[in-house]
Amino acid sequence: MIKRLHISNYAIIEELTLDFADGLSIITGETGAGKSIVLGALNLILGGRADTKTLFDDTQKCVIEGRFDVAAYALQPFFEEHDLDYDPDLIIRREITPSGKSRAFVNDTPANLKVLQQLGATLIDLHQQFDTLYINNSEFQLELLDALAGQQPATKDYRSDYHKLQDAQRRLRQLREAQAQARREQEFLEFQVQELEEASLQANEQEELEGERHRLANADEIKQLTAGAFHYLTEGDSPVTDRLMAIANKLAPLAAGDKKLQSISERFESLRLELEEVASDLDAFGEDTEVNPNRLEEVEERLNLLYKLQTKHAVKDNEELIAVYLELSGRLGEFADLGSQIIKLEKEQERLTASLLKQGEVLRKGREKVAPKFATNVRKQLADLSMANARLEVDFKPLDKPGLNGLDEVRFLFSANKGGKLQSIKDAASGGEMSRLALVTKSLVASAMELPTLIFDEIDAGVSGDVAQKMGRILTDLSAHHQVVVITHSPQVASRAHRHYFVYKTDKQDAERTITQVRELNKEQRVKAIATMLSQNPPSDAALKNARELIEAV
Incomplete structure (x- = not known):
């Protein structure tokens, strides 16, 4: 989970620090106040591309630093593979100099952007750009089904045997080449x-x-x-x-x-x-x-x-x-001796293949068993979120031979509109639809599988009232198992916050520039902020009463 984000000399941010905790963190603010800029800074430490045009002061370097608690992520092998010092209190830092040079550090050890991107994908699931959504990933779709079926240990055993088979096949090829x-x-x-x-x-x-x-x-x-x-x-x-x-x-x-x-x-x-x-x-x-x-x-x-x-x-x-x-x-x-070794490996290959076929059949049955109920629950929850005609189906395609994840290729097919053709999610869903779908699917497996910190950017766009209330409840349930950060314009969603941050613009003391600031709101400040979202600034007495009721109803 992310514990702290420090931003210095980035866009219209001179310097600010955000401290995060477990549960549901909500970020609100006026349009243009800089909420997306905060996400842009976060994206830099996830391996995003840097640009000197984003420097607040083009004579000084920009520094973005994130602190993460990774004790539960089992990342030691990744750190060893990339010759990095492991510490459960992880610090990722990105620097951009005025000359355009970009540097990245993982626990003060220099790292390239590819390493940063791989590490960032494990830590943060940022629902902002379509190609970053886990829900599009076929491997994640299989993991989701396995989590619902309660067969992660069986999947782990299957993959272990699969890697053994791959190794046996590699050695067999080498021996046959040597024999030739x-x-x-x-x-x-x-x-x-x-x-x-x-x-x-x-x-x-x-x-x-x-x-x-x-x-x-x-x-x-x-x-x-x-x-x-x-x-x-x-x-x-x-x-x-x-x-x-x-x-x-x-x-x-x-x-x-x-x-x-x-x-x-x-x-x-x-x-x-x-x-x-x-x-x-x-x-x-x-x-x-x-x-x-x-x-x-x-x-x-x-x-x-x-x-x-x-x-x-x-x-x-x-x-x-x-x-x-x-x-x-x-x-x-x-x-x-090559002949005897080849015979031995061929027998091992046959044994592992037979074992994988048997294990894969068990995995297939487990996935096929939970898939219809999962698709039904997705449709029900999407209907609650003002997507009454949305449909999701799980498509199973048998493989010619055992693969890394079993005997099948699995695809989630989706249609957001009545009578619409079922297609892969990335081809069928708009940004808002995809975010809601991601929210629903992940909420259904929140207690069954590990997920990275989930960040939703304006997932509630275009919804209000009762739909926003239901979305807020789903986010709250999801945050009971995983760290969730939501940027929202919805008062119903904002009222669910465990911690509420307000992004605003202010003039520097020299009045030459406008800068973005962030502050964490206390209870009364939250009431006023949500009331403003419900009505106007300053909010009416009725809006203040309504905001207080929303917060107390959580």
């Missing part, structure tokens, strides 16, 4: 995987083969070198190991009494033993080295295969080649 692509790729992947499988890749194989190839390619030289080295170190007339042993035998006794020499002796002994081991290893390596041209050819062929595969798959070694093989095998496995 897989079929095109599968043959090539299978060839690649088979080629790698036939290669029987082994970890560390390349390094070992490259070492073996080196030994085989240099086998003669290796055998000669190792044999010569072993002979030099351990055999012959004066082998190196024997000479080192002789030195060790002489050094050990001398080092026994000298720590420094002892350390050198130990290092020498370690070196001598290491050299003997090296000689032994060289001899063994030479013995193991085989001169084998056939094996060398096999190793070369194997390495050439590995190098070829590495080049083909743009990798640098055998380990990366094995990783490629595992990846390609995994992708083939995914392709094989």
Whole structure:
């Protein structure tokens, strides 16, 4: 609900503040006093277009600020979606600079007009322009019927399953597209995987083969070198190991009494033993080295295969080649799994579709059950509001498949005149007729569904007397469940106010300009204002008495 509207430097409004409350708020005033200007300012914070021509002082910026209580509107997801700070005490501000730049803020966070329009549609239902009326919206018409049928929870469950079906269908399309692509790729992947499988890749194989190839390619030289080295170190007339042993035998006794020499002796002994081991290893390596041209050819062929595969798959070694093989095998496995996933999703789609058909049939029966009574009640109330020949019918058109709101498309068809053709509301109703229709339909579901703040601009145009009295009662009943604001010229409607605001013009102190002001009326001021609406200004005693009776009769 709206709690406060502050307007600064807009049209003929220099500055004013309106505080609203629950129930029925009435705004009255002389023609041209500025009531429509207040609505124009409100429309700006609902995302309406801005114009610098509306600046009161074209050297200063215009600021319109609305404060709303949105605790009951469940708007947290909307705020999260648009990266806005949520607070149940919502402030929307619109600024227009003299240069024509327009800025909007939601809780002090900059917002674009689209966000403002979406948020505003949730907060305010302004019955001023045909295209803003909820009653024209087919989705609202369905919500209205569901509210009358008491099946909002069932509708919520249906929509939840519908969104699940949409998600399943989306994923199914993606999987089928992937499967089609897989079929095109599968043959090539299978060839690649088979080629790698036939290669029987082994970890560390390349390094070992490259070492073996080196030994085989240099086998003669290796055998000669190792044999010569072993002979030099351990055999012959004066082998190196024997000479080192002789030195060790002489050094050990001398080092026994000298720590420094002892350390050198130990290092020498370690070196001598290491050299003997090296000689032994060289001899063994030479013995193991085989001169084998056939094996060398096999190793070369194997390495050439590995190098070829590495080049083909743009990798640098055998380990990366094995990783490629595992990846390609995994992708083939995914392709094989696509079929089972598709079957699973197809079954889920069938289950959800069957569930939606069953739920949709229940929703249809509930809507069809309440529709005739609803149409009858609308006709009766419209007749009370001086529209005796008005007719409304609910048209159900079956859908080919489950939709977001059920198995049917629903349209309210309307005719305001006797013998008139039933048409969609926007094509059949004038502004006043549409406003009355909106008032009646919403009053019938006021206790059954959540509605935004309802603002009616001169809904009572062209009616008076008993009809205006009945309209006032409907507005009062509606305000018992929702915040209602009415701009009116009808004393009968104005007498129903819980809060009564009077819009008037006055000259500024410098007398250079006329400005619009608004004040909330107390009981006696209300009596005088309504009496003036009944007669003239100043009102007659009879008008004052009549006005007091109207107020006290509420």
